[in-house]
Amino acid sequence: MSTPERVITYGEAVREAIAEEMRRDETVFFMGEDVAAAGGVFKVTVGLLDEFGDDRVRDTPISEAGIMGAGVGAALTGMRPIVEIMFGDFITIAMDQIVNQAAKMCYMTGGQASVPLTIRTTIGAGRSSAAQHSQSLQAWLSHIPGVKVAIPSTPADLKGLLKTAIRDDNPTVIYEDKMMYALKGPVPDDDDYTIPFGVADIKREGSDVSIVATSSMVHTALKAADMLEQEQISVEVVDPRTLSPLDMETIVRSVQKTSRAVVIDEAYQSYGVTGELASRISDEAFDYLDAPVKRLGAMDVPVPFSPGLEPETIPDEEKLVRTVQSLFHDVPV
Amino acid sequence: MTESLEIITTSSDEGTLPLNESLSREIYEKMLTIRRFEEAVLEIYTQGLMRGLAHLYIGQEASAVGICSALNDDDYLTSTHRGHGHLIAKGGKVDRMMAEMMGKVDGYNRGKGGTMHIADMSLGILGANGIVGGGMGMATGAALSGKMRNSGQVAVCFFGDGAINQGAFLESANLASVWSLPVLFVCENNHYGEYTAASDVTAVREHVAERAAGFDMPAVVVDGNDAVAVHQTAMEMVKRARAGEGPCLIENKTYRYRGHHVGDGDPEKTYRTQEETDTWLARDPIPRFARRMMKAGMVDETELDTIDATITGLVEDAVEFAKESPYPVADEVTDHVYA
Ligand SMILES: Cc1ncc(C[n+]2csc(CCOP(=O)(O)OP(=O)(O)O)c2C)c(N)n1
Numbered sequence: 274m275s276t277p278e279r280v281i282t283y284g285e286a287v288r289e290a291i292a293e294e295m296r297r298d299e300t301v302f303f304m305g306e307d308v309a310a311a312g313g314v315f316k317v318t319v320g321l322l323d324e325f326g327d328d329r330v331r332d333t334p335i336s337e338a339g340i341m342g343a344g345v346g347a348a349l350t351g352m353r354p355i356v357e358i359m360f361g362d363f364i365t366i367a368m369d370q371i372v373n374q375a376a377k378m379c380y381m382t383g384g385q386a387s388v389p390l391t392i393r394t395t396i397g398a399g400r401s402s403a404a405q406h407s408q409s410l411q412a413w414l415s416h417i418p419g420v421k422v423a424i425p426s427t428p429a430d431l432k433g434l435l436k437t438a439i440r441d442d443n444p445t446v447i448y449e450d451k452m453m454y455a456l457k458g459p460v461p462d463d464d465d466y467t468i469p470f471g472v473a474d475i476k477r478e479g480s481d482v483s484i485v486a487t488s489s490m491v492h493t494a495l496k497a498a499d500m501l502e503q504e505q506i507s508v509e510v511v512d513p514r515t516l517s518p519l520d521m522e523t524i525v526r527s528v529q530k531t532s533r534a535v536v537i538d539e540a541y542q543s544y545g546v547t548g549e550l551a552s553r554i555s556d557e558a559f560d561y562l563d564a565p566v567k568r569l570g571a572m573d574v575p576v577p578f579s580p581g582l583e584p585e586t587i588p589d590e591e592k593l594v595r596t597v598q599s600l601f602h603d604v605p606v
Numbered sequence: 607m608t609e610s611l612e613i614i615t616t617s618s619d620e621g622t623l624p625l626n627e628s629l630s631r632e633i634y635e636k637m638l639t640i641r642r643f644e645e646a647v648l649e650i651y652t653q654g655l656m657r658g659l660a661h662l663y664i665g666q667e668a669s670a671v672g673i674c675s676a677l678n679d680d681d682y683l684t685s686t687h688r689g690h691g692h693l694i695a696k697g698g699k700v701d702r703m704m705a706e707m708m709g710k711v712d713g714y715n716r717g718k719g720g721t722m723h724i725a726d727m728s729l730g731i732l733g734a735n736g737i738v739g740g741g742m743g744m745a746t747g748a749a750l751s752g753k754m755r756n757s758g759q760v761a762v763c764f765f766g767d768g769a770i771n772q773g774a775f776l777e778s779a780n781l782a783s784v785w786s787l788p789v790l791f792v793c794e795n796n797h798y799g800e801y802t803a804a805s806d807v808t809a810v811r812e813h814v815a816e817r818a819a820g821f822d823m824p825a826v827v828v829d830g831n832d833a834v835a836v837h838q839t840a841m842e843m844v845k846r847a848r849a850g851e852g853p854c855l856i857e858n859k860t861y862r863y864r865g866h867h868v869g870d871g872d873p874e875k876t877y878r879t880q881e882e883t884d885t886w887l888a889r890d891p892i893p894r895f896a897r898r899m900m901k902a903g904m905v906d907e908t909e910l911d912t913i914d915a916t917i918t919g920l921v922e923d924a925v926e927f928a929k930e931s932p933y934p935v936a937d938e939v940t941d942h943v944y945a
C-alpha cells in the first residue's frame with residue numbers, strides 16, 4: 274500500500290513542514306527577517322503568522338548574529354527554534370554563533386548540552402542578484418563537525434528533510450535553492466512523513482556513468498541524462514540529499530555499477546563539495562573506476578550581475594554533457 | 607530622554623550591612639571560595655598540572671557573587687573566558703571544575719572543554735566562552751525561551767569591558783529590549799581588555815553603561831567591589847525582569863589583581879601602574895565585606911579564620927579529586943560530536 278500523494282511546490286513544502294511541526298510540538302517556533310507579516314521575501318512562509326500568532330512566528334531585527342545567538346540560547350533551554358537567514362550569503366554574519374557556539378556545545382560540554390536548532394537559508398544563482406545574493410556556500414558549514422547539512426532538490430525531499438531537521442537534537446542547516454521555490458513535485462500526504470539524514474536517493478537509474486548532483490544540479494543532471502540517452506550513454510543520477518552526514522555507501526555502490534563518475538554542485542568549484550565528493554569516490558571506489566572522477570562547479574569568480582555573464586559561471590546541462598562525453602571519448606570540454 | 611535612561615551610580619554605606627546573616631555568610635563564603643579556588647588554579651598551573659590558558663577572577667569576586675546571590679537555581683547564566691568566579695557563584699562544584707581544569711574525565715565536561723568552556727546545564731550555567739561576546743546572543747535566547755515558556759526564569763549575561771565593543775552586544779541588546787526579554791547584561795569593567803585600557807578603545811563619556819540609552823534600557827553603574835551594592839542592584843533588576851519589564855545593563859566597576867592570564871608577565875611593569883593597582887587593592891571586596899560582617903556582629907576574627915580553613919580544605923580536596931581522576935580514554939574523542 275502506498276501513501277497517497279499531492280503535488281505541491283518546493284516553497285509550499287517549506288510552509289507545510291514548518292506548520293506541521295509547529296502543530297505537533299509547541300516548543301517549535303520560527304523567526305527571521307520579514308518572515309512573519311510579509312511571509313518572507315520569497316513568500317514561502319505566508320500564513321504561518323495567522324495560524325500560530327506572533328509569539329511563535331517572529332519578525333526580527335536585521336541582526337543575523339543576534340537572531341542566530343538567540344536561536345542557540347533558546348535551543349539550549351528547551352525550545353526548538355527555526356531561524357531563517359534570508360540569503361545564504363548573510364550567514365557569514367552569523368558564523369560565530371553557528372561555528373563556534375552551536376556546533377560545539379554538545380561536544381565541549383561532554384554531552385551535557387544539545388542545540389536543537391534548525392537554520393533555513395538559501396543558495397543559488399540565476400536571477401541576476403549579483404555577487405552578494407547568489408552564492409552557494411554549503412561547503413562552509415559542511416566543513417564543521419557538529420552541524421548537519423541538508424541540500425534538498427525536490428519538494429518531497431525538502432519537506433521530509435526539514436521535518437527531520439526540526440525533530441533532530443542537533444544544529445541542522447537546510448540549504449534551499451531560491452530558484453526552485455516554484456518547482457512542483459509529488460509529496461506523500463502524511464503528517465509524519467520524514468526523510469532520515471544520511472540517505473542518498475537515486476533520482477534516475479542508469480548503467481554507464483554516475484552523476485552525483487546536489488540541489489538544482491540534480492535537475493541539470495536529469496536533463497543531461499536525457500540528452501546522453503540519445504547517444505546510448507545510460508546515466509545514473511545520485512542525489513546525496515544531505516552533505517553531513519554523507520551517504521557514501523550509496524554513491525560508491527552506484528560507481529561500482531557504472532565505473533565512471535561526474536560530480537556536480539552549484540558552488541564555486543575550488544575547495545568545495547565537488548572536491549570532497551570526487552576525492553572520496555576516487556579513494557573508496559578506485560578499483561572500480563575506468564576513468565578519473567570529473568567535477569563541475571561554478572567558476573571561481575564572484576557571481577556577476579549581467580545576464581550576459583552570470584550563466585557563463587554556473588554549470589549547465591551542456592557543460593555537463595560534454596564532461597560526461599569526455600569520459601567515453603575525446604571531446605572538447 | 608526618559609527617566610529610565612538615567613544612569614544610576616551606586617555603592618553602599620560601608621558602615622552598615624543591610625543583609626541578613628545567612629545571606630551575608632553565603633556571599634562571604636562564595637567570594638572566598640572563588641579567591642581560594644583561583645589561587646589553587648594559579649598553583650596547579652605553575653606546577654604544570656594544568657595546560658591551556660588560565661584567566662583568573664581574583665579581585666572581581668563581588669561582581670559574580672553579588673549578581674548570582676539574586677538568582678534562583680533555574681535562572682540562566684552565560685559566562686566568559688574569565689568564568690571560574692561566575693560558575694562558583696551560581697553553585698558550580700569546585701571538585702568537578704578543578705577536574706575540568708586538568709582535562710580529567712570527572713570534570714564537568716569530561717575534559718572536553720577545559721577552563722574556557724565549563725558548563726553545568728543543571729544549574730542553568732550555559733557555559734563559559736572562548737569568544738569575547740560569544741554568550742550575548744545565547745543569554746538573550748535563553749531569556750526568550752524562558753519568556754515563551756512562561757517560566758519566570760531570567761538570564762544573566764556576564765561580559766567584560768572589551769566585549770561591549772563587539773557587534774553582538776548591539777544585536778543582542780536591541781533584540782532583548784524590543785522583545786522585553788528578562789536579561790541582565792552585566793558588564794564587568796575591570797578597565798582592561800588583555801593589555802589595552804578600555805578608555806583607549808571605548809567611545810563613551812565616562813561609563814560603558816551609557817550605551818544602554820541607545821537601547822532604551824535602564825543602566826546602573828555599580829561599585830563592583832562592593833558585594834552589597836551589586837547584590838542590591840541585581841535584586842532590583844531581577845525583580846524588574848521577572849515582572850516582564852525587560853532587560854537592563856549593569857556595569858560593575860572592578861579590577862583584576864592578576865594579569866590577563868597566568869604567565870603573561872607583570873602588568874604593573876607594562877600596561878598599568880602600581881599606583882593604580884594599589885588603589886584597587888585597598889578596595890579588595892573580600893576584606894571589605896569581612897569588616898562589615900564584623901561590625902554587624904555576625905562574625906569575629908576567629909570565626910573568619912575557621913571559615914577560611916574550611917574553604918581552603920574544600921579547595922585542597924578539589925585539587926586532590928582532580929589529580930586522582932583519570933584522563934578520558936581515547937575512545938571518548940568521537941563521543942558527543944552530535945547529541
Ligand atoms: C572574538 C574574540 N576576539 C579576541 C579574543 C582574544 N581575547 C581573549 S580575552 C580578550 C580580552 C577581553 O577583554 P574583556 O572583555 O574586558 O574581558 P576581561 O579579560 O577583562 O575579563 C581578548 C581580546 C577572543 N577570545 N575572542
Ligand SMILES: [Mg+2]
Pocket residue numbers: 766767768794795796797798799800
Ligand atoms: Mg576587561
